[in-house]
Amino acid sequence: MEKPSEARVTLWVILASATLTVMAGAILGPIVPAIQSSLGVSESLAGLIITTHGALIVLVSPVAGALIDRSGPRRPFVGGLLLYAAGGGSGLFVDSFGPLLVSRAVLGVGVAFVYTGITVLIYDLYEGQQMNRALGLRSSANSVGGVAWPLVGGALGTLSWQAPFGVYLIALPLGLLAIVTVPETGRERASDGAETDAGVAGVVAVLRRRPALLSVYVLYFGANAFLYSIVIFYPQLLAGLGITSSLSISFYLAANGVAGGISAAVYDRLVERTSRHALVATALTLWIGAFAGATVAESALTAVPSVVTFGLGLGLVFPSAFAWIEALAPTDRQGQFSSYLASSGYTGQFLSPVLFGPLVPLFGVRGVFGAAAVAAILAALTLGVALRKR
Template identity: 30%
Template sequence: MSPAPTCSCRSSSPSRPCWSASPPPFAGLVIDAIDRKRLLLAALVVYAAAGTAPLYLDSLGAIIGSRAVVGLCEAAIMTCCTTLIGDYWAGSRRSRYLGLQTLVATVAATVFLALGGGLGAAGWRTPFWLYLVALVLVVPMYRLIWQPVPSSGKLPPLPWRALLVPCLITLVGGVVFYALVVQLSFVLDGLGVTSSAAIGGVSAAMSIATAAGSASFAKLSSRRPRTLLPIAFGLAAAGLAIVFAAGNVALVTAGAMVTGLGTGLLLPVLLTWATNRLHFDQRGRGTGLWTGFLFVGEFASPLVVAAFKAASGDLQQALGVLAVVALALAVVALLVVPRSAPPLNVTD
């Protein structure tokens, strides 16, 4: 499964592209109208080609262009994989695999960031060889993944009213989800931590907590989104508040882990809530639409934090403001999610 994209400009790591365009609605249309499997395999091949492009490109403009193509491919890959999970399984099994998707993405991001950092010692171009992993996946995916039989006839319209609220909450949720992923190293730097190993250790602790939050979704999916969304946003708010008040590395680590627990649970809850009730020939477009809102939120996250920092004068204070935003989202979820919304593991 493809990890969630980023805009942190860590271009040495293939786990997260430096710039992500947001074409998932188009990808979703192709998925519903034509074929899930072929688009996924084609996106993997182009992803590998564009990802390794900085190995031989010298122009900064061309390298930035290749990052945009990486973002396009990653959006298509994520949309295809998520749609296929919805196609293959239902109920609690679907919940289990959606949680596993976020868990694997988090672990992969951590591993590839570490590998990219290690390979970077051999030169700034060397980490881009890691993008060839995508090609290694093409053959087994071609053999093991099956294309569900498409519906015949005209595609039905999307249930826009049902999707609008989940997508809007996902937009702001993407800002919350991605904030500490980008800002954690800067917070530590502000506390005088300059050791790459120490920063990496705190980041790894947050990643482990995020994975644990994602893993918990399978057991919690029998509950309703009106219950789980406030819990997820509440945990994220509590973690960001701890980071805001922290004066040492131990407290920052604790706050990062609490935030990770919340955001790790948040993504599969939002995704399942938005797309669970979609039919087969709506699922690709609906998943693509949700992914697009998430990507825009993640892209905007550093900009929002920068605006909060400019207003408050300090990064930790900016994260404190974001904690208030996350807490407000927990309250909003209680107000806008109807009591009649079914449990997340109910698909029919």
């Protein structure tokens, strides 16, 4: 058993690593135009530098989950951090588009192993309220990373377009520290009889027996799609209000992250007093208000509550989703089923502009948030019906 001081160091390594998963693409947002001009590529090709790692996360996460179930989370987690450093940091030295795209793919593989490794480490190292606290802090760390690392990347981008890639190298000392501080969990993963088949038939069998799992994936997909509707379309809304400075826009997005970090940090205390269902219902109510507020915002000041309110809800949904996977997934396959959460989340991020973008030419950017409000209302009604049936 770890000593309290060792356990704290382990938790801080896990949380520091969690900040890296969300900044994998966001850190380069401010320098996309510089990448485009420096490498002589089109805007769409430059955008692939941001999105390629996400596609690899979706594809590789199930492989990472299966490997974690076989070997435990520690070694895949450490290996993922080292891959993260290699794939992300190589951008410091690459000066052509093809090799840079390959490095982003390597980064995506690393993120897949780190993301799912963090999840299963928390499942294995903590129980009860301690696990809820660790999951809340993990979501809070994601929010902090989403605020802090892009600011660091933007500052380094004033030196050169390659300088921000150096931030990825922070994963190297974290990986070395993880080798020393993160223990082998050693928890026996008891099998659940007929559910031990890890193939497609086995997955379908589990989902039939535990259909609530599918609801969790849909929730996580939707939460990430909503999040990226804010990330992608809120700057357009702000531009219509006369707010065009990238620094000013970053403050609104940072407010979203800070709010999410605050609610996630107190998640364990909230869930102890109520239930995950109640917290998700609260989040959906907050989101309805946030998106409705965005449709009527008419000034810089009235545009603030929507991003804050949305962030508060997000900080309740993310740790709830991870906690439900721990409770619902077969014990010997938590890596596999938590990896599907990562895949559904990044798919939601990727599809968000596809789902909401066509509304802009038809109804304007406010139509995006009106549609999101309607979707949140439908989700809240669905949750209410499901709870009544229970």
